[in-house]
Amino acid sequence: MGLRILLILGLLVCGGPVAAAQERSLEYPVKAAFLYRFGSFVDWPAGAFANDRQPLLICIIGRDPFGPTLDRLVSGQTVEGRTLLVRRLPAADPDAGCHIAYLGGSSSQSVGAAAHALAGAPVFTVAESAAPGVVAQFVLRANRVRFRLDTRAAAAARLRISSKLLNLAVEVTQ
Amino acid sequence: MKIWGLIGLGALLPGVAWAQSSGDLTRLSIEDLSNVEVTSVSKRPERLADAPASVYVLNNEDIRRNGVQTVAEALRLAPNLNVQKVDALDYAISARGLNGFESANKLLVVVDGRSVYSPFFGGVEWSQIQPDLTDVDRIEVVSGPGGTLWGANAVNGVINIVTRPADLTQGLAGQAVAGRGYQFYSVRYGGAVGQTGAYRVYARTFDRADTLRAGAQAGDGWRGGQIGFRTDFDGQSGHFTLQGDSYYDHVPSQIPANPRGKLVGDNLLGRWTRSLSDKSEFELQVYYDRYERIARGILDGVATYDIQGQQRLELGHHQLVVGAGYRRWSDRFENFLNPFVLDPPRATSDLSNAFVQDQISRGDVTVILGLKAEHNSFTGLEWLPNARLAWRVSDNALLWSAVSKAIRTPSRLDRDLVYPSIVARSDFQPEKLTAYELGYRGRPASRISVSATLFYHDYKGVRSNEPAPGTFFPIRIGNGLEGHTWGLEAWGDLDLSEAWRISAGGTTLAKQFQRATGSQDISNLAAAGHDPDYQLLVRSNSRLTRSIDLDVRLRYVGSTPAEAVSNYLVAPAYGEADLRLTWRVSDKVQLSLAGSNLLHDQHPEATEPRRTETRRNFQVALRYGW
Numbered sequence: 107m108g109l110r111i112l113l114i115l116g117l118l119v120c121g122g123p124v125a126a127a128q129e130r131s132l133e134y135p136v137k138a139a140f141l142y143r144f145g146s147f148v149d150w151p152a153g154a155f156a157n158d159r160q161p162l163l164i165c166i167i168g169r170d171p172f173g174p175t176l177d178r179l180v181s182g183q184t185v186e187g188r189t190l191l192v193r194r195l196p197a198a199d200p201d202a203g204c205h206i207a208y209l210g211g212s213s214s215q216s217v218g219a220a221a222h223a224l225a226g227a228p229v230f231t232v233a234e235s236a237a238p239g240v241v242a243q244f245v246l247r248a249n250r251v252r253f254r255l256d257t258r259a260a261a262a263a264r265l266r267i268s269s270k271l272l273n274l275a276v277e278v279t280q
Numbered sequence: 281m282k283i284w285g286l287i288g289l290g291a292l293l294p295g296v297a298w299a300q301s302s303g304d305l306t307r308l309s310i311e312d313l314s315n316v317e318v319t320s321v322s323k324r325p326e327r328l329a330d331a332p333a334s335v336y337v338l339n340n341e342d343i344r345r346n347g348v349q350t351v352a353e354a355l356r357l358a359p360n361l362n363v364q365k366v367d368a369l370d371y372a373i374s375a376r377g378l379n380g381f382e383s384a385n386k387l388l389v390v391v392d393g394r395s396v397y398s399p400f401f402g403g404v405e406w407s408q409i410q411p412d413l414t415d416v417d418r419i420e421v422v423s424g425p426g427g428t429l430w431g432a433n434a435v436n437g438v439i440n441i442v443t444r445p446a447d448l449t450q451g452l453a454g455q456a457v458a459g460r461g462y463q464f465y466s467v468r469y470g471g472a473v474g475q476t477g478a479y480r481v482y483a484r485t486f487d488r489a490d491t492l493r494a495g496a497q498a499g500d501g502w503r504g505g506q507i508g509f510r511t512d513f514d515g516q517s518g519h520f521t522l523q524g525d526s527y528y529d530h531v532p533s534q535i536p537a538n539p540r541g542k543l544v545g546d547n548l549l550g551r552w553t554r555s556l557s558d559k560s561e562f563e564l565q566v567y568y569d570r571y572e573r574i575a576r577g578i579l580d581g582v583a584t585y586d587i588q589g590q591q592r593l594e595l596g597h598h599q600l601v602v603g604a605g606y607r608r609w610s611d612r613f614e615n616f617l618n619p620f621v622l623d624p625p626r627a628t629s630d631l632s633n634a635f636v637q638d639q640i641s642r643g644d645v646t647v648i649l650g651l652k653a654e655h656n657s658f659t660g661l662e663w664l665p666n667a668r669l670a671w672r673v674s675d676n677a678l679l680w681s682a683v684s685k686a687i688r689t690p691s692r693l694d695r696d697l698v699y700p701s702i703v704a705r706s707d708f709q710p711e712k713l714t715a716y717e718l719g720y721r722g723r724p725a726s727r728i729s730v731s732a733t734l735f736y737h738d739y740k741g742v743r744s745n746e747p748a749p750g751t752f753f754p755i756r757i758g759n760g761l762e763g764h765t766w767g768l769e770a771w772g773d774l775d776l777s778e779a780w781r782i783s784a785g786g787t788t789l790a791k792q793f794q795r796a797t798g799s800q801d802i803s804n805l806a807a808a809g810h811d812p813d814y815q816l817l818v819r820s821n822s823r824l825t826r827s828i829d830l831d832v833r834l835r836y837v838g839s840t841p842a843e844a845v846s847n848y849l850v851a852p853a854y855g856e857a858d859l860r861l862t863w864r865v866s867d868k869v870q871l872s873l874a875g876s877n878l879l880h881d882q883h884p885e886a887t888e889p890r891r892t893e894t895r896r897n898f899q900v901a902l903r904y905g906w
Contacts, residue, residue, distance in 0.1 A: 136316050139305040143313065147867075183777055185828065211756055247476070248514045252314055255535070268867040273451040273905075274314055276472075 115123035137244055137269065138176040138249045141208055143240065144230055145185035147271035150205060151264040154228040155188075162188045162205050167195045167220050167231075169210030172180075209233040228264050241265065245276060251277045304891035308685035309341060311448050315417065332648065332670035332680035334719055334733035334769055336360050336785075338419040340444075345821050346875045347901060349413065349457060349464050351441065352406045356835070359817045360423040360437070360772045361728045364840070364851070364886040365894050366376060368491045368500040369575070370420040370530060371406040372886055374809065375423035375437030376737060377765045377789045381888050383809035386688050386711075388426060392443055392523060394549055394567050397433050399631065400582045400611045402691030408545060408571060409441070410527065412505055412905050414453055414468060417444040417593045423769055425686035426638045428650025428666045429601070436737075439441045440766050444471055445512045445521070447478035453906045457685070459874075460488030461501075471900045477513040491892035492882060498892045504529025504543065518554030534577045535616045535847075545571030547892050559594040577617030584609040599639040606632045611692060623705055629657045629688070629832065637666075644672040658690045659709055675720035675866025684787030694743065694757050704754035711759065712740045729771040737765045742793070744801035761807055762801025765791045772816075775898045779823035786816040810887040818889040827865070833858040849891065854883045883906040 130271075143161050162185050166172065176252045180190040195202060198213065198220040205230045211217040221231055221239035236254070241263065243254045255275040260267050272278055305313070352371040356363045362379050364372040374384040385402040388395065389409065396409050419441050419635050426434025447470075454467040459680035463486060471481035487503040508525035526546045533541030549567035556562055565588050572581035590603030591898040599716045608630040613622040638651035648668040664687065670680040687710040694708040719733040744760030747753070771785025793808035795801050820835040834854040842848035860874040875898050877883070 132316055136313055139308065139309075139313055143310050147310070151740075175409070179306060247788055248445075248512075248519055250314060250316060269451070269905075271310070272866050274310060275445070 112280060118232075128132055131203070133246070134171050134253060135175050135179070138172045138179050139266065140251060140253065141172075141176065141206060141232060141246070142180050142183060142185060142190055144232070144271070145188075145190075147228050148206075149266040149268075151228050154204060154205060160185065160193045163191045165202060165204035167191050167198050167207055168212035168215060169211050170174075170194055171210060172208075188191040200224055200227040200229075201268055202231050205267040206230045206232065209237075211235075224263075226262065230263070230265055241267075241277075245278055272273065281361070288432070304405045307684065309339075311340070312488055313447055314638045315444065318460070325698055327741075330670070330672070330678060331721070332646065332668045332678070332719070334423045334717065334731070336359060336423075336731075336733070336771065338421070338675075339661045340417055343413050343419070343905065344415060344462070345829065345860070345862070346833060346858070347509075347831075347872060348614065349901070350406075351409045351411065351419070353364070354419060355421070355439070355490050356412065357817070357833075358419075358421040358423035359815075360421055360787060361439075362811060362815060366886040366888055367498055367890065368488050369407050369502055372888075373404070373406065373533070374811075375421070376735060376769075376787075376810035377438060377791050377811040378807070379811050380809040381741040383401070383807050383887065386433065386713075387437045387439065388430055388434040389439045389441070390430075391441045391684070392549065393551060393565050393585070394547060395607075398582065399607075399629065399689065399691060400538070400613075400692045401432070402433075402581070402688065405500075405573075407529070407531075407543065408527075410484070411441055411443055411525075412466060412468060412484060414455065414466065414685065415443050415449045415482070415510075417442045417448075420624065421790065423733070424682070424717055425713060428635050428652045429603075429665060431657070432631070432662070432664070432687055432689045432710075433687050434655050435711070436738060439798050440477070443510065444476070444481045446510045446514060446626045447472075449480045449510075450478065451905055452556060453904060455903040455906060456903060457499060457899055457901040460895070461491075462897070462899065463487045473511065473653050475514070476515065477511065479509060479511040481507070481509045483507045484645075485793045492893045492895065493831040499532055499534075500505065500892065502529055502531040502543075504531075505669045509791045518552055521551040522871030524548040531573075531575045533574045537616075539572040541574060541720055543571065543573045545569070550627065551589070559674075562589070563588045563591045563592075577615065579616070580612065581613040592621075597640050597642055599641075601637045601639075602635070603631075604634040606630065617859070618699075620697060620699050620703070622692060622696045625694070627692060627696070631656045646672075651674075654687075656689045656710075658695055662689075662710060674723075676724065678722070680717075680719045680721070682715070682717045682719075683719075684713075684715045686715065687711060695755065702753055702755065704756050704823040706757040708743065709741055709759050711742050714738045714740075724837070727775040728772060730770070732768065732770040735766060739763050739765075739793075740796075742800050744795065744804040744805075747800055747802055747823075758799065758801075760796055761805060762796045763808060764790065782818070783818075783821075784818045786814060788814045804846065810840050810842055810851075812840045812851075812853070814838045827863060829860075831860040837885070839887075841889055847889050848887045849884070849889060851884045851887055851891075854885075855879060856883070870906075872903070874899050874901065 116143050177192055197215045209217045209220045217233045218237035221237050225239055231240050232242045234244050236243050241259045245252050254277045256279040327347045338357050343354050353360050361375050366381050372381045372384045374378050374387055380511055388397045397404055422438040426438035430438050450470040452469050467483035468482035472478050485505040490497040490501040506527035510523035513520040529543040531543050533539055547569040551565040553563045568588050570583035587605040588605030593600045610628045612626045621830045622763045635652035635655040640647045650666040652664040664685055666684040668682040670677050689710050716736045721731045723729045739761035740762050742761035744758045746756050746758035767789040769787045775784045775825040789811055793805050815837040817835045821831050824830050834857050839853040840851035842850045857878045858876045862872040864870045877896045882895045884891050886891050
């Protein structure tokens, strides 16, 4: 059955150990799709992009649960006319130019520490657990991937989140 | 994911729910992404590309971008349906032929698990189907028999309308639409209930002016309103949904003594889904639905109670679904125009069923075998088998075939219609279909998706009007017609860029019906309906700038002949164009300007003598939060 699911998804072929372990679940492919899709509902402050053509940079900081799934998903996609780039970083770096950052955490830098390191930078931070400074937190509700939003963290990062995204959030912290 | 959508199509078409259009995750809107069930085993999500049936899915964006306000108009977007507008109130809609207001009685329509096919008169009253399209997640259009799971009356097709769960429709949304002779306003509000629940409420009102018949006002204008709600809860013991609607419409009665007609109705539905393990899931659904109508010179009303349950199980290579259901309805009928009556004028009928379906997957081959036993109070027990075979030729191509039996059960009108000394009650039996289908679905290139289906339908025992031997009167409704149809359904999408998609589709239909041995049908094969030989649809959905969308639709429908029934009218072949320009003022507000049926001042679509003409129209729409 495993192979069949791989074919069906057309996303996870050669998906590596993480994807193989999750081959029965769409959880991470869906989260990966959310990750870049968030970009359509966020306005970054002036200066976050050098120009209209600069790609939108998605960073995976620490543990990477997506594997090649994310790269396959974003290839050829654009968000508001910008192409998408994926970078993987061992630890948070406020000067790396990330626009969206998934904080996977690692033994050397926890999710909270990564969020703290990015404090003040215009980065839409996404994590699996709540931590001060994390803008969006994935949660599972009724077997679906949903998210919480922290508008205070967004304001600190000088991000404007569209009301459509706020409406879709299961919970908005102010 | 919407539970009952999966109940219906689920086992037959495991993936429709997941695959909103034809693509993968990148094609889903953010709401759709929020609605993907991620770890379901028994309802494993698959792509539409894996569905072994002829199914076309309209998603929320298709509906939104094409500016349609009613289900019937939305169905014009599905290439596998023929839509004939009869007048301001009525439509005739069918898949694979036999269309017409009287003859389109073989298409099953389900709204969030509630059947809106009337077992009372046999058919669908499109004017009664008014879900809030703002919150419709998708409309799945299956042409061909619905297989084991849908049961009786899913003969030529199934339409499954699924609304979004309440947690995906939060906040305020509304729209105001005005066009020539047409106004529509709706508002919806959604909020949370505790940590794991959500609700929405909505209200809508509309006003449609008379359409034109031979240049004069047809007296068919109507107006009305509807309110409704939906709540969804997740608890320890599963997912609960409770939803309901209530409507009141003013329609012309066509009764000279009392010209004010009405259409009133309510429904309430509850559903409980529980995963017993990661390989087993149970669902139970109950609903109540009633309506009363005074229109077209007739008073009729039906109250329906329905309960159904099903269990899904995964055992090795097998995915089993077993289920059962029971429906009971009471009806009344009074005729103010002529001596046709129902005998008895009030009756209670029931329908019960039990089914089992097994989906066996081995490598690239999937076999689906199903059997349903259905018992109706008119003719007793019927068996409905269904076999489907799907072969995944490559990552990008699926070949499938199916052989199915389907029936249309007798309606009260078929059995109990009486015109003293002219027409007598009948012992009408189910109409039977054996269908053979062969289909291909694939993505021959990364930007192209295609579906094509060849079908052959063999009908037996189709409704006829049989005179009494020797005396001619009384006439009785009989099963005297037989015939076959065959044709091709094909459609595809081409993504020219991220911002521009072209969709095209069409159908061809050949039809041959005759009287069976012993039949003297005097209706001249009326039940075979009136169908064009072919139709073609093309649409272009494009994003011109960051805030401006341009959507264009073209359709060409072949001539719809009317030779079968005296005094019916030919609907000549016609081509029409619709155009819509949308300005997204902000992420909450959008303004659109649309023109429909732009190529002609007016044109007829149906063949009924009372038909009116569809006119060129312009409308302006303001939307908030949708």
